[in-house]
Amino acid sequence: MTDHRTRFLQLALEADALRFGDFTLKSGRVSPYFFNAGRFDSGSALAGLARCYADAIEAAGLEFDLLFGPAYKGIPLATALACEFAARGRDLPVAFNRKEAKAHGEGGMLIGAALADRRVLIVDDVITAGTAIREALGLIAEAGGTISGIAIALDRQEIVDEQATPRRSAAQAVAWAHRVPVVAVATLGDLLAFAAQNATLSGERERLAAYRARYGSDD
Numbered sequence: 001m002t003d004h005r006t007r008f009l010q011l012a013l014e015a016d017a018l019r020f021g022d023f024t025l026k027s028g029r030v031s032p033y034f035f036n037a038g039r040f041d042s043g044s045a046l047a048g049l050a051r052c053y054a055d056a057i058e059a060a061g062l063e064f065d066l067l068f069g070p071a072y073k074g075i076p077l078a079t080a081l082a083c084e085f086a087a088r089g090r091d092l093p094v095a096f097n098r099k100e101a102k103a104h105g106e107g108g109m110l111i112g113a114a115l116a117d118r119r120v121l122i123v124d125d126v127i128t129a130g131t132a133i134r135e136a137l138g139l140i141a142e143a144g145g146t147i148s149g150i151a152i153a154l155d156r157q158e159i160v161d162e163q164a165t166p167r168r169s170a171a172q173a174v175a176w177a178h179r180v181p182v183v184a185v186a187t188l189g190d191l192l193a194f195a196a197q198n199a200t201l202s203g204e205r206e207r208l209a210a211y212r213a214r215y216g217s218d219d
Helices: 003-014 043-060 074-085 132-144 170-178 187-196 199-215
Strands: 018-024 028-033 065-067 094-102 106-113 119-125 148-153 182-187
Touching: 003 043, 003 182, 003 199, 043 074, 043 132, 043 148, 043 199, 065 148, 074 094, 074 119, 074 132, 094 132, 119 132, 119 170, 132 148, 132 170, 132 187, 148 170, 170 182, 182 187, 187 199
Parallel strands: 065 094, 065 119, 119 148, 148 182
Antiparallel strands: 018 028, 094 106
């Protein structure tokens, strides 16, 4: 497992962004773990997370020249990532969307840098149903931008439809449907490997493995 994945999972544990227990998801499934990027709620935590994102994105070799954060969690993530890239010598423009169009002032759905003729990297926490990502893809295309990829913190590698074949995760479904690469800082597979190497999490590995065996995607 690469260093940025290990660092990310350790940071998530320390921030209480990664928790273990019984969590009922929107799908109704009871998951043995839960990830909440909103718990990266301090400057140092966001800075550490942004470094992990940047390392994963650079390792993937994506080409882009603008960062886009879907409302709401994507906004601080894209902003923190822009600060990290600036520290690495690359000053990138940032944009994000509103949940509802503004009828006064500058109006519209978008805030920040212009998207026209830009290669846009979407930055978000996870892809669950893919609704927010699809909305962002539509807004970016309408504004004249080109999608170069999507970066997320954690890929749950979990199928959306238990009856569908092949067994695609939400991230895989978005990548396949829109022909864009999806880069995750870490995956459920990485979490399983991390738990096997971490004495305090070794007891969680069996439940994680069972959940993946039941709901895991074909990857």
